[in-house]
Amino acid sequence: MPGARMVVLDTVNDPGTPGRMGDDRFGFDEAAGTAWALDGATDVTDLRPFPNAESGAAWIAEALSARLMVPPAADETPKAYFAKALTDVCARAETSTRIPLDDLPGEARPIASGMWMHVVSGRAMFAWLGDCMALLRRGGSVTVIGSPGKAEAETVTARRLLAVSPEERLAQLQTDRRRSNANRTCFGLDPHAASNLETQAVSLEPGDTICLMSDGLYRLVSPYATHTPERFMALVADTGLSGAVAALRAFEDAPGCDMPRLKARDDACGVLLRIDAMG
Template identity: 40%
Template sequence: MPGITFVDAVNFPSGNGTGDDRYGFDEGMGTAWVVDGATDVGTRRVFPELVERPPSGPLLFESDAAWYADTLNAAFTAPPRSGEAPKAYLERIIACVAETARAEALCDLSAEPRHNLPSAGGIWMRCEGGSADFAGLGDCVAIVRSGSHTHFVGQLDLIRAEHAFNRQQLAEPAGKAGGYANARVSRGRMNTEGHHWVFSIHPEAADRAETDRVSVSEGDHILLMSDGFFRLVEPYGICTVETLMDRAIEEDGLLSLVRDLRNAERNPDDDAKIGRLKTKDDATALLVRVD
């Protein structure tokens, strides 16, 4: 079975604490993933800050988003079963997270409005048999560099639409406050017919995952990232998909890219023009090489 080799990773929270992004990989199984917990917009926390999980011991979570990202990240360490399709695997993983959520929640999750439930975007991949299979929900993305060819994996239209909507919202009198109110409305519709599908506690969302299969060979590189890191391409335009991959593969590439990213996020006055509710966002990227 082809595997992957870890090359580099960055996980830079936008503020203090651990942030809401996570990443992981299993070199032998050829799997890797990035998770981006959705910022809390609910009216209450539904998970405790301190959780006891044997054998890990006490775990501190600064937000429900951090709880969900960490729990989903841990669930992804379970390998796919032989012959298990990506969507079937995601369904099993989400069901596992939902079971943990019901056990650790401070309340009856079935009685909570959806805007109070934790959620995340995420992208997962598996290298097997000369190809890389991807499955994702939300706005995390990946880039595959195979020889001189670059292949983008993700929902670019969704990312552009989010920034366009934010620009429209930030131009209105309600500004960011109105943006977060709209986010609560949108979160209340997640994983329902006709609206957006993300990782949460609804296994049926797996059937709506975006999937892609890309041919790969030994020595190819794959970069997975949260939308906060992909800001370098959309909306900042500091890199293209191709030049982002060029720089990621270079020595000190990911750290150099993070420095450029944070430099572009120094001025809150640019938020309305750029279309960002958060001046800084958690930024995570994972670079692996195909064996």
């Protein structure tokens, strides 16, 4: 296909908790052919280095989402693009934090998972860190894009942490956050995380539909397993992303739901789009 353009069909950002903005963000630029879903990782300290934000998680998701409105340059690779984007986010953090970044402990340095895509020359380039996901529907088949193993590990992690005391749980969460920052496994305040970016190029066809989402929305597929990828894409085609959120909350709120969860109602965001031929 010589050329393609994306058309955004629907978006959603449901924080799960009334009265909050939440830690997820999404964005898109149809003219540039870019779209993304971001999920700030829940804070594990009470330091609040960004006092003007709802949380450190919300701050990093908002700052990165705002920066992604500047599209990549022609022929710029995803890793080069995100290295520049994270450099700019880090510079913004230095002027926004009440605690100098050099003094900020690893457990208080905010991170976010993210799935980003760029449509150009008849194909889509996907790039991600963490457990945000994408589903691409073509006809009756659906391709899963991302790192589904990270979403599937959530139940195991939750079960392990729920088995210990609150103090032990917090200590383990802080250890995990320090490890994530040290290993640069998510987007954060270290531009070198871009070197760990995972990418996948996919050829496009007119009529393809794609959903980018945070792990909160992907929970319907895993770990809840109430929907296969095919059923999920059929659901959003019929009812929009609000229908997926309704199904998510219905499962979470159902009496007797015994799925191990650290958050009873996780933030959930998504962008649903269609690929059209140019012209």
